[in-house]
Amino acid sequence: MPRSHALDRYRNIGIMAHIDAGKTTTTERILFYTGKSYRMGEVNDGTAVMDWMEQEQERGITITSAATTCFWRDHRINIIDTPGHVDFTIEVERSLRVLDGAVAIFDAVAGVEPQTETVWRQADKYGVPRMAFVNKMDRVGADFDGCVAMMADRLGVKPLVVQLPIGSEAGFSGVVDLVAMRATIWKAETLGAEFQHTEIPEDLAAPAASARQALLDAVLDLDEAAVAAYLERGEEPAPDVLRALIRKGTIAGALVPVLCGSAFRNKGIQPMLDAVVDYLPAPNDIGAVTGHAVGGDRAEERAANDSAPFSGLAFKVMNDPYVGTLTFCRIYSGTVSVGDSLLNPVKGEREKIGRMLLMHANSREEIERAHTGDIVAFAGLEHTSTGDTLCDTAKPIVLERLDVPEPVIEIVVEPRTDADHDKMAAALNRLGHEDPSLQVTVDRESGQTVIRGMGELHLDIIVDRMRREFRVDAAVGAPKVAYRETVLRSAEVDHVHARQTGDRAQFARVTLKLEALDRGAGFVFENRAASLPREFVAGVQKGLEATKDSGVIAGYPVVDVKATLTGGEAHDVDSSPLAFELAARSAFHEAMTKAAPVLLEPLMRVEIITPDDYMGDVIGDLNSRRGQITGMDQRGNARIVTGLVPLAAMFGYVNSLRSMSQGRAQYSMQFDHYEPVPQAIADGVRAKVA
Numbered sequence: 001m002p003r004s005h006a007l008d009r010y011r012n013i014g015i016m017a018h019i020d021a022g023k024t025t026t027t028e029r030i031l032f033y034t035g036k037s038y039r040m041g042e043v044n045d046g047t048a049v050m051d052w053m054e055q056e057q058e059r060g061i062t063i064t065s066a067a068t069t070c071f072w073r074d075h076r077i078n079i080i081d082t083p084g085h086v087d088f089t090i091e092v093e094r095s096l097r098v099l100d101g102a103v104a105i106f107d108a109v110a111g112v113e114p115q116t117e118t119v120w121r122q123a124d125k126y127g128v129p130r131m132a133f134v135n136k137m138d139r140v141g142a143d144f145d146g147c148v149a150m151m152a153d154r155l156g157v158k159p160l161v162v163q164l165p166i167g168s169e170a171g172f173s174g175v176v177d178l179v180a181m182r183a184t185i186w187k188a189e190t191l192g193a194e195f196q197h198t199e200i201p202e203d204l205a206a207p208a209a210s211a212r213q214a215l216l217d218a219v220l221d222l223d224e225a226a227v228a229a230y231l232e233r234g235e236e237p238a239p240d241v242l243r244a245l246i247r248k249g250t251i252a253g254a255l256v257p258v259l260c261g262s263a264f265r266n267k268g269i270q271p272m273l274d275a276v277v278d279y280l281p282a283p284n285d286i287g288a289v290t291g292h293a294v295g296g297d298r299a300e301e302r303a304a305n306d307s308a309p310f311s312g313l314a315f316k317v318m319n320d321p322y323v324g325t326l327t328f329c330r331i332y333s334g335t336v337s338v339g340d341s342l343l344n345p346v347k348g349e350r351e352k353i354g355r356m357l358l359m360h361a362n363s364r365e366e367i368e369r370a371h372t373g374d375i376v377a378f379a380g381l382e383h384t385s386t387g388d389t390l391c392d393t394a395k396p397i398v399l400e401r402l403d404v405p406e407p408v409i410e411i412v413v414e415p416r417t418d419a420d421h422d423k424m425a426a427a428l429n430r431l432g433h434e435d436p437s438l439q440v441t442v443d444r445e446s447g448q449t450v451i452r453g454m455g456e457l458h459l460d461i462i463v464d465r466m467r468r469e470f471r472v473d474a475a476v477g478a479p480k481v482a483y484r485e486t487v488l489r490s491a492e493v494d495h496v497h498a499r500q501t502g503d504r505a506q507f508a509r510v511t512l513k514l515e516a517l518d519r520g521a522g523f524v525f526e527n528r529a530a531s532l533p534r535e536f537v538a539g540v541q542k543g544l545e546a547t548k549d550s551g552v553i554a555g556y557p558v559v560d561v562k563a564t565l566t567g568g569e570a571h572d573v574d575s576s577p578l579a580f581e582l583a584a585r586s587a588f589h590e591a592m593t594k595a596a597p598v599l600l601e602p603l604m605r606v607e608i609i610t611p612d613d614y615m616g617d618v619i620g621d622l623n624s625r626r627g628q629i630t631g632m633d634q635r636g637n638a639r640i641v642t643g644l645v646p647l648a649a650m651f652g653y654v655n656s657l658r659s660m661s662q663g664r665a666q667y668s669m670q671f672d673h674y675e676p677v678p679q680a681i682a683d684g685v686r687a688k689v690a
Ligand SMILES: Nc1nc2c(ncn2[C@@H]2O[C@H](COP(=O)(O)OP(=O)(O)OP(=O)(O)O)[C@@H](O)[C@H]2O)c(=O)[nH]1
Pocket: 017, 018, 019, 020, 021, 022, 023, 024, 025, 026, 043, 044, 060, 061, 062, 083, 084, 085, 135, 136, 137, 138, 139, 261, 262, 263, 264, 265
């Protein structure tokens, strides 16, 4: 099967926004105008095509990213929906990882909101070229210029205004296109499918002329020939030339084209699709995909074309009631056909491609062959988790993985019956494949299962899915802070494990050194006991793996520590891997106790938007929660307070803030970093666990 569109006619894009800015509504409109959905979904009545999971419909928020394909101006646009809620950072990360460009949606009233800023920074990290759509121009208080100014101010970008709104609030009727210098007015009665191009309205002639000049000044800078023609002969570039320049600047990340509209009122969507085609990159604009060789650091590259060996990144794994496991893959190079085998170099396993599907939110098309640039779902893969690479079996490459955020909150889940016990283990295993930000551990002593995640909502949804999709009946504990343990000093111990049971003796001697590492380094093991047989070193490693999840203070996972096996001694007859495993466990405990262990707690970055009147109360309250105020700002007539507050002090905050401000203040919160817990609080945590 040949490809339907040349690679330069592909756009793999994401739509990113603060919660409620209108991402789902906009996506729905796109699907409608590109002819993919025949009935326009409305978020408010829970029929939106993209939000198809049960929970999403009930909660009215977008939880998982669905990929969908549509066509515009003979281009193939693959849209990956990204959630706006911070509890789902991993969802945002994984879609940003596989996008070539993104449309950021702003609420014209609220402007740049905290989560937009967060997502924006994540997109910066992945170098994703973006354009902006200022949505909700029909709302009372819509302020296009204010929103553009905030983009420059808060996001530090160079916004390039390519449209001006015609009218505002209830009078919003269309846009002035500053590239073609004409107006586009929508006919309200045809759900926005029809519009007409007209002259620029008289009252906008002057603002349009000055905005056009600003646009020319910004883009002509990017091209010497165009600037010379303009300066020497006064020739303004033709619209096509201007679009090519804007595209160049956008792909280079030098500027962000800004458009506007109202998705809900069906205005502004078609020009936005034009801008996706005109300004956002095709897969081959991004250049070769880079990765490294299996089991080493040697760099590997693949050209982005069909004749290169296959490489792709699995960015989402989900369970489908009809086809079983679906693994969404972005193809970076080469092609794949049904019947092929691919290598998962991360797991060292082969996967056979039995069925391949092209997704349109909740409907699907079976395909036989997929090409570079495609986003497809493979059915029935067994070994591949979110973030793994799939590649040609003869030409392995490992593509860069996703950054997985730290889980900060945990709950205990206890199955009610033996049957539930087995079902729960299977369910959590499956959910773990889907969601790398979910951690599951079973406490060796109590046998309790603890699940850790990004926030209360994240864990709520996991438990909900466990109950609904896997029919597990389990008692769920109250959410608790996911503390960690680490050490502040180095310590080295020499431990001998010698036991006599009946006529069998066990002997192992290890010297183990623990050292503190930087925050975020995790747990690192090094072997410097050169003379110790390999199987005994493996025993030591196994022992450390088993104990590192349960520190000496209160049994929390030990992080940011390096454990070095500095020496060891074995007995000809009495030593075994098991003896070394046991010796390592005891040595680890002993060394940790000596190395000034501390408890670490997650600190959250909190942003509160409050009317002036409640500012004093909000700050006083944050102080009483061990919070540190890091900034105060004015936005319109609201005050913005930012601070770092321990998560432990933030439970139930939503209610306190509501009563403190009579429901008028809002807040958002996300993980920032781990920090040692003050002694008095640590004693409290320890007492609770004991
Ligand atoms: N007035 C007005 N309301 C809009 C517009 N676009 C969306 N809305 C409304 O804003 C609310 C949020 O829209 P959604 O499309 O669900 O926003 P979202 O960003 O997808 O939200 P999440 O999925 O929760 O992240 C809904 O009630 C929409 O009807 C618009 O252009 N104008």
